[in-house]
Amino acid sequence: MISPALLGRARLLAGPEVSETAARGLARATARPVERGTPGDGPYVYVGASLPDAPRGADLVWFHSVNAGTDALLDGGPWPRTALLTRTVGRMGERIAQYVLGWILAECQSVPEYTALHARAEWRRIPGELVAGQTAVVHGIGRIGSAVAARLRACGIRTVGVARTPREPPPGFDALAAPDEPVAARWVVAALPLTAETAGYFGADRFTAMGGATFLNVGRGATVELGALEGALRSGAVGRAVLDVLPDEPAAPGDPCWRLPRTVITSHSSGITADDDIVTDFTACLRELRAGRVPPLTVDTARGY
Template identity: 85%
Template sequence: MIAPALLDRARIVAGPEVGEAAVRGLAAATGRPVERGPVEGPFVYVGASLPDAVRGADLVWFHSVNAGTDALLRSGTWPDGVPLTRTVGRMGERIAQYVLGWVLAECQSVPEFAAQHARAEWRRIDSELVAGQTAVVHGIGRIGSAVATLLGACGIRTVAAARTPRPVPPGFDAVVPADEPVAARWVVAALPLTGATTGYFGADRFAAMGGATFLNVGRGATVDLGALEGALRSGAVGRAVLDVLADEPAVPGDACWRLPRTVVTSHSAGITADEDIVTDFAACLRELSAGRVPALTVDTGRGY
């Protein structure tokens, strides 16, 4: 834990990824100037990556402008004693609306009607009600719970797929072991990327989906893309919506563009706004100044 006196005199440094609007917001929220580049003396760093130039002993706290911190922890050596916090903001709300949008589009046959329009074809297609159908969510933290809450408000039964035993999480109707098959219309992936989740969605897990639509709003490397292609071609997965990929951005010749019945979006489901960075940084600063561990602290050992 940072000594409050040290935090009070620490300078605030913003990385190149932090825009000027966010810099002005950080300065206004904290009452301190926000500097660019390495500085002397104790400092707090706000950014998306940890440059070697700021890894020294003067770094007292790192606040990530992103919710996912796997890239920061990829080297496996986080500086001892340096808290890592992250920006979540309204990401759960944004991602939940993204998922609901695709769920409703599927039940209202939006892709089919768009294709008919392109052919100047008039043909009725029955719609479906979402109420009473089931969605399984893998990754049941802040984002997964937000997805479940919004889907549940539409009458969808939400099931949490948990890798460890636990009570039913907030926003969900039930919890099951992650490997237990569930008859579901939608399977939502909202997992962080760790050693345990890399390639988590492989051939066996896809084979058990029973034709469900698969939506990935977590991390791209949790999915074996070859296994997904096989499941789409066999019908084990009915459709796929992928907001994240292991390698981004996807170039025109990438295999993802050739997946059947799949839509790839440009890692856009939960874009972080400047106000999210400012709000979450200020909240973490208040907690650290009071000697408390912020709720947005990352367990650097677990990776989330």
Template identity: 55%
Template sequence: MSSTPLPAGLLDRAALAVGPGTAPAVAEELAALTGRPVLGYDAEGRITGAEGGAPDAPLVLVGATLPPALRGDPRVRWFHSVNAGVDALLDGGWPAGVLLTRTVGRMGERIGQYALAWVLADCQGVPGHLARTAARAWRREPSELAGGQTALVYGTGHIGTAVASALGAAGLHTVGVGRAEHAPDGPFDERITAGEDGPWLGRARFVVDALPLTDATRDFFADARLSALRGATFLNVGRGATVSLPALGRALAAGHVRGAVLDVLTDEPPAPGHPVWELPRTTLTSHSAGITAGTDITADFRACWEALRAGQAPELAVRVGRGY
């Protein structure tokens, strides 16, 4: 986008409302930034705290969800998501004429650190050491050097780039798998498209899924790709539905996948009887790799606000047709 998606002067007239669960410190920071009181909206889409306000004013909303009642409200002109992933918001379509921006903050750093931690833990044999300690067993085991190993990183946007930067700092050879139009710069040692990953699957020691969820990436990691691996460790820090869990189970059973670390699942939290709990050599980390901090929300909203005030399109604007 090269032009502002909001009319000039709209922000001067707009009312600001935050969604359920917004931390008071975040609301206070937004009030200070925008120079106006912060209203609220509830799960039913009712605007709260607007006594004496301008009921017909344009609405700027900050939250995790957009209730159905507000999806059809013509006053809503801008929604800033407190999350990086927006697939749930886009499910069923997005209201025409409503700007959607998202929060990224320092999530890339957090997820990059997470990926590096699990890669190093795998190379150092940490799971085995923990199991032997619990069994009161003493056995020396050699470690594996991370440097020189190949890591396929699927997704070359903000998160995938941060993962590659962290892994590259430890000496891994990073191959970014992304869209052809993405610029070839950044920390990746090599860049390929999804259609070119075949020769790499059997050579990768680590595979990191940092994909957004779109129609093209749903069940992206299914039998065809997972069965082509040759003992790789698989990490998912993207979206749960990009991985077929039955296919992952088959790949683990066959040894194509050495082990899996899953931060995200399609069904969260999984029920006690969910098959994911039975996957061998698999660790679940409860969608905690890149938890958004309040400072992430306020910093990214500020960047979007200032861009719009300057007549520019925010860098964090979502391309609705693409899905992220």
């Protein structure tokens, strides 16, 4: 835990990913100037998306990530033992939930099919599909997964979260299931962080068990084995796929991912962080630290989330 006294004398640095608008908000929250570039001596707080080599030392007391995912930070080498790591979530859960719901409704209203018919100037009626009463399975029951479940549940969709240990369903979920427990679902949503345990989590076995469900990934790209997904799409084990994240980003025009059947790829845009998100979450963490409490947005660097 950072002592309020140490926090009070720490300098505030911001990485290039932090806009001038966000930097002004951080300066107001801390009542101190925001510095850019490489830090000198003395304790400091760093706000950014990546941690340069120079600040990776004992003088770093707190790093606040502008992103919700911190796997890239933790993959860069051992995390400084005494440095706190927090993350930005903001209204990301709300944005991602809206994204998931939008694609689900588009599918039920045959938007892809009508788009193709329009391109051919072909008049043909396609019955709509009701979402109410159908089931969505959400892998990842943290803040983002819970927000997705709550939005789907509000539309009458039964929501089943996946958890490794039995517990009461968190808000937004009707029930929980074990990772490999069979659940007949119309949609499967991936909202997992990337850790050693979740890398390649969605492989051939899990895709085969989906029974024709639509798969949507709004978590991390490396949780999915794209070759296994392609096989499942071609066999019909996965009906459609919507991928907002990929193992390697950005995807080049010749990348095979663009040729996956019945798949739409969006450019890691379902939950783009806004300046207000960064400032709001940083300020909330600062308030907790000044009160001597651990911020809820603290990342367990050993677990990776």
